[in-house]
Amino acid sequence: MLKLNNIVKFLLVVLVPVLVLAQKKPDSKVKTENAKVESVTIDQAKFYIFTVKDAKGADVNLGIYKNKVVLVVNVASKCGYTNQYEGLQKLYENYQSKDFVILGFPSNQFFGQEPGSNDEIQKFCKLSYGVSFPVFAKVDVNGDDATDLYKWLTSLDKFSGKITWNFNKFLINKKGEVVNRYPSATKPEALDEDIKKLL
Numbered sequence: 001m002l003k004l005n006n007i008v009k010f011l012l013v014v015l016v017p018v019l020v021l022a023q024k025k026p027d028s029k030v031k032t033e034n035a036k037v038e039s040v041t042i043d044q045a046k047f048y049i050f051t052v053k054d055a056k057g058a059d060v061n062l063g064i065y066k067n068k069v070v071l072v073v074n075v076a077s078k079c080g081y082t083n084q085y086e087g088l089q090k091l092y093e094n095y096q097s098k099d100f101v102i103l104g105f106p107s108n109q110f111f112g113q114e115p116g117s118n119d120e121i122q123k124f125c126k127l128s129y130g131v132s133f134p135v136f137a138k139v140d141v142n143g144d145d146a147t148d149l150y151k152w153l154t155s156l157d158k159f160s161g162k163i164t165w166n167f168n169k170f171l172i173n174k175k176g177e178v179v180n181r182y183p184s185a186t187k188p189e190a191l192d193e194d195i196k197k198l199l
Contacts, residue, residue, distance in 0.1 A: 046152060047149075047152075047177075047178070048065070050148055050149045052105075052136050052137070052139075053136060054136055055118040055136060056118075060134075068099045068100065068101050069101070069199055071088075071169060071172070071191070071195070072169070072172065074107045074139075074163055074166060074167065075104040075107075075114070075125075075135065076106060076107065076108070076166040077114055077124045079114075079166040079167070081184050082166075084187065087188030088131075089129055089132065090189070091188050092132065095196075096133075099174070100195060100199060102133040103133070103134055103136065104131070104133065104134065105141065106121050106135065106136070106137075106138040107163075107166070110165055110166050114138060118137050121135065122135060141168075142162045153170050159180075164184065165183075169186065179194075179198070180194060
């Protein structure tokens with residue numbers, strides 16, 4: 001009986017720690033794998049983690065644009081550059097079938113050149129320029145109240161700096177990486193070759 005008790009004690013001392021360690025290993029592995037996924041998502045393709053509002057106020061996660069070339073533009077209806085809507089629409093029509101999309105973000109921060117409501121902006125875009133690419137809810141693109149997407153875009157080392165005026169443009173590749181930034185004066189047709197290289 002004494003020997004049996006000693007055997008039981010031995011098994012408890014030796015086997016229990018082994019079993020505990022064995023159970024912890026999978027958790028550790030899962031944590032490591034999750035950390036890797038999070039690192040890739042945030043560092044290399046942060047564009048996809050943002051959520052914006054559509055013109056009706058519904059949330060739109062930008063992850064739906066994975067594997068597409070994206071052009072992000074802050075737009076306005078009463079600006080000297082407003083006629084760029086025409087060139088943007090042409091780009092969209094030319095390359096939409098090749099996984100290219102334009103995302104318009106109206107902003108009223110530049111001399112109040114986008115004063116209308118979201119509904120009014122949508123009507124203006126469609127009736128005046130036949131815009132069929134997504135135009136989202138009106139946002140701030142500079143300052144403390146800027147949408148998170150624009151805070152990120154304007155903080156990137158290579159492309160940092162405040163949005164200077166309406167129709168600044170950011171070109172994003174299929175990995176969610178910003179590859180170029182263009183000033184307002186750059187016409188949409190001038191982006192044609194840069195877009196084709198990414199498709």
